[in-house]
Amino acid sequence: MLERFHVPTADEVRVSEAALRTTVESIFMALGIAAEDARQGADVLLYADLHGVETHGVSNMLRVYVRQYQDGRLDPTGELTILNERPSTAAIDGGNTLGIIQGPKAMRIAIEKARNTGAGIVTVRNVGHTGAVGYHAMLAAHEDMIGVSLTAGGALVAPTFGAEARLGTNPIALAAPTKTLPPFLFDAATSSVAGNKLILASRLGVTLHPGWIASWNGTPIMEEAHLPERGQFLQLPLGSTREMGSHKGYGLAVMNEILCSILGSALPSMLDADSGSKQFLAAYDISAFCDVDKFKESLEDMLQKLLDTPPAPGLERVIYPGVAEEEERAERSAGGIPLHPEVIEWFNATCDELGVAQLETL
Amino acid sequence: MLERFHVPTADEVRVSEAALRTTVESIFMALGIAAEDARQGADVLLYADLHGVETHGVSNMLRVYVRQYQDGRLDPTGELTILNERPSTAAIDGGNTLGIIQGPKAMRIAIEKARNTGAGIVTVRNVGHTGAVGYHAMLAAHEDMIGVSLTAGGALVAPTFGAEARLGTNPIALAAPTKTLPPFLFDAATSSVAGNKLILASRLGVTLHPGWIASWNGTPIMEEAHLPERGQFLQLPLGSTREMGSHKGYGLAVMNEILCSILGSALPSMLDADSGSKQFLAAYDISAFCDVDKFKESLEDMLQKLLDTPPAPGLERVIYPGVAEEEERAERSAGGIPLHPEVIEWFNATCDELGVAQLETL
Numbered sequence: 001m002l003e004r005f006h007v008p009t010a011d012e013v014r015v016s017e018a019a020l021r022t023t024v025e026s027i028f029m030a031l032g033i034a035a036e037d038a039r040q041g042a043d044v045l046l047y048a049d050l051h052g053v054e055t056h057g058v059s060n061m062l063r064v065y066v067r068q069y070q071d072g073r074l075d076p077t078g079e080l081t082i083l084n085e086r087p088s089t090a091a092i093d094g095g096n097t098l099g100i101i102q103g104p105k106a107m108r109i110a111i112e113k114a115r116n117t118g119a120g121i122v123t124v125r126n127v128g129h130t131g132a133v134g135y136h137a138m139l140a141a142h143e144d145m146i147g148v149s150l151t152a153g154g155a156l157v158a159p160t161f162g163a164e165a166r167l168g169t170n171p172i173a174l175a176a177p178t179k180t181l182p183p184f185l186f187d188a189a190t191s192s193v194a195g196n197k198l199i200l201a202s203r204l205g206v207t208l209h210p211g212w213i214a215s216w217n218g219t220p221i222m223e224e225a226h227l228p229e230r231g232q233f234l235q236l237p238l239g240s241t242r243e244m245g246s247h248k249g250y251g252l253a254v255m256n257e258i259l260c261s262i263l264g265s266a267l268p269s270m271l272d273a274d275s276g277s278k279q280f281l282a283a284y285d286i287s288a289f290c291d292v293d294k295f296k297e298s299l300e301d302m303l304q305k306l307l308d309t310p311p312a313p314g315l316e317r318v319i320y321p322g323v324a325e326e327e328e329r330a331e332r333s334a335g336g337i338p339l340h341p342e343v344i345e346w347f348n349a350t351c352d353e354l355g356v357a358q359l360e361t362l
Numbered sequence: 363m364l365e366r367f368h369v370p371t372a373d374e375v376r377v378s379e380a381a382l383r384t385t386v387e388s389i390f391m392a393l394g395i396a397a398e399d400a401r402q403g404a405d406v407l408l409y410a411d412l413h414g415v416e417t418h419g420v421s422n423m424l425r426v427y428v429r430q431y432q433d434g435r436l437d438p439t440g441e442l443t444i445l446n447e448r449p450s451t452a453a454i455d456g457g458n459t460l461g462i463i464q465g466p467k468a469m470r471i472a473i474e475k476a477r478n479t480g481a482g483i484v485t486v487r488n489v490g491h492t493g494a495v496g497y498h499a500m501l502a503a504h505e506d507m508i509g510v511s512l513t514a515g516g517a518l519v520a521p522t523f524g525a526e527a528r529l530g531t532n533p534i535a536l537a538a539p540t541k542t543l544p545p546f547l548f549d550a551a552t553s554s555v556a557g558n559k560l561i562l563a564s565r566l567g568v569t570l571h572p573g574w575i576a577s578w579n580g581t582p583i584m585e586e587a588h589l590p591e592r593g594q595f596l597q598l599p600l601g602s603t604r605e606m607g608s609h610k611g612y613g614l615a616v617m618n619e620i621l622c623s624i625l626g627s628a629l630p631s632m633l634d635a636d637s638g639s640k641q642f643l644a645a646y647d648i649s650a651f652c653d654v655d656k657f658k659e660s661l662e663d664m665l666q667k668l669l670d671t672p673p674a675p676g677l678e679r680v681i682y683p684g685v686a687e688e689e690e691r692a693e694r695s696a697g698g699i700p701l702h703p704e705v706i707e708w709f710n711a712t713c714d715e716l717g718v719a720q721l722e723t724l
Contacts, residue, residue, distance in 0.1 A: 084651055086479055088450040089480030089647075091652060118448030118450040119448075119450040119451055121480065121481045121646060159671055160680070161680050162674065163674045166668060176624075184616065186617055189610075192601075193607070210606075211605075217675055219674050238600060238601055238611070243572075244571065244601075244602055245550075245611075248552075248600050251548035251682075251683040254668070257664060258536070258661065261660075263648065263657065264651065265651070265656070267660060270668075271660075284625065288446065289446055289453040289485055289625050290625065290626070295625065298624045298629060299620065302629075305528065305633060310524070310525045310580075312520075312523055312525045313580070313581060315523045318521050318523050320616060
């Protein structure tokens with residue numbers, strides 16, 4: 001996470017993992033969600049908050065989820081249905097509840113299939129927000145498998161050369177297990193910057209970097225600028241401009257639409273704004289390909305080689321995807337999760353409204 | 363392909379697809395490659411030349427392949443061996459011959475497994491260059507499957523913040539079948555620009571765009587510049603700088619190393635410079651997830667929506683991955699494939715040396 005997104009230390013209020021988990025579960029249950037589903041949903045949110053993925057933690061997302069259940073846009077009792085199934089595959093309907101509840105169940109189906117055949121591939125349609133996509137991928141890594149987790153949903157990003165939004169920020173995650181080093185965990189939007197980072201920048205009052213957005217007519221904004229009003233800008237694909245490779249970010253975003261939406265019998269958001277989020281989840285059983293211990297040793301040799309790369313002038317170190325998140329987790333597990341006072345106020349009001357015990361702060 | 367890479371029309375010599383195919387097959391057979399393998403390898407090269415993927419066609423690659431067989435670095439009679447197998451997976455050793463010969467055979471194994479279980483996932487180690495990765499993915503699309511094709515190999519790209527090359531340009535391809543529109547075919551390096559484009563820019567004497575490379579010490583070069591001497595620059599990951607998302611291109615490149623190299627019981631090039639190319643190939647049988655006709659209809663609705671996106675000021679049109687390549691194919695199938703005179707000279711000399719009939723020009 002870039003420095004500009006960190007909550008200023010003077011403002012922050014810290015809460016313990018346990019207290020935040022209890023409050024989030026209670027809020028979900030007060031909305032009519034079963035205890036086990038509430039635990040699962042809270043675990044995905046807490047994962048984001050613990051790993052420093054502010055954009056997908058309670059601050060940005062929980063209020064959206066609460067509103068969607070209260071408005072009836074999501075169904076707290078929505079059930080998972082298998083539409084089509086083969087030994088290695090399943091197409092699943094999520095019953096219009098949150099993706100942070102149904103996604104992990106779907107990944108467990110993929111894991112079971114991978115145990116039987118070597119690979120498990122599952123699509124999920126008709127769910128709300130899927131949270132940090134890395135969470136779902138990590139479920140497979142915990143089982144000595146490689147986990148892949150893609151999400152499609154929304155229409156915020158313009159195609160290369162385009163003047164209208166067509167694609168979601170459509171993130172890609174891949175997780176692979178290690179022995180002692182932090183696991184490899186890639187989790188990134190296919191847009192130049194995650195959509196939630198724009199909201200966060202706006203809340204923190206910081207400017208956006210050149211190449212993050214285009215003006216309303218599709219022209220990339222290549223200088224520092226504050227976020228324009230909603231509707232007055234478009235997000236850019238990873239690569240920012242055609243010359244720097246935005247056709248690649250654009251192509252990856254469409255890839256997610258094909259694997260998550262169209263393969264999963266759902267429409268991409270550009271064709272149906274109400275189609276919600278769609279997921280593609282894959283588990284590859286490492287033992288089907290090679291010796292698991294040897295895999296982890298080679299992986300750690302490679303990751304160590306990356307960590308040992310001499311840094312460019314003025315820079316401190318080279319890391320790999322998953323390292324910063326693991327460091328954040330260690331720090332926050334011990335010292336608590338920092339929240340903006342405005343978020344604490346929201347918790348206080350929401351707990352009151354739902355008749356749930358207040359969030360304890362440290 | 364950016365305009366700067368097109369062969370100037372005044373210089374070009376055109377050859378027919380049939381003539382080029384015959385000559386390439388003859389060269390391969392003269393090197394000791396069996397007729398069927400020669401046909402397969404030529405088909406991958408011709409695919410690149412026909413689709414305008416100059417960087418992976420005969421101009422850039424065939425001379426490298428010939429030298430590698432002549433030097434004994436590749437084995438013209440190398441055979442494919444299955445190391446490990448499960449109903450949906452196979453780990454394959456390519457016997458140290460070209461990836462453009464073994465990759466398609468491996469993808470056919472993945473396709474067969476997908477027909478039986480819904481998904482087929484195959485790794486390939488110990489091969490030479492894999493050619494245009496999109497070719498392998500398209501083999502699955504021709505069978506009403508989604509094809510995924512990843513390659514890892516080489517160490518040209520610096521990690522984000524790094525001052526030494528660690529990763530290959532590690533391309534990603536995904537293909538999906540359509541009814542009447544050009545198939546969706548994403549095929550792109552995870553570096554800011556494909557490695558072969560730098561060689562091509564050098565041959566054509568054009569400058570590189572800001573953000574394509576870093577200086578030898580890892581600092582991104584953010585202005586137009588000519589390609590420095592070999593060893594005096596590093597390639598940058600897609601995203602170019604940390605602020606614009608180079609950690610995403612970097613993460614995708616490492617993902618390829620995990621799926622292609624480590625899962626396939628090979629070492630990434632950063633740990634073993636002689637480990638050659640490694641592939642990860644996947645086929646997902648569309649009929650295992652949904653109705654194939656409905657899939658194609660939804661896909662075409664989406665692709666048409668993308669084509670109909672209004673363009674940004676000063677730009678002509680919005681396309682999707684695969685459109686420009688299909689247009690090039692139609693044009694070149696009819697009018698021939700343009701080659702630089704220097705490439706024709708190479709063919710003349712090589713055909714003489716190998717005792718093969720000269721390449722016919724149009």
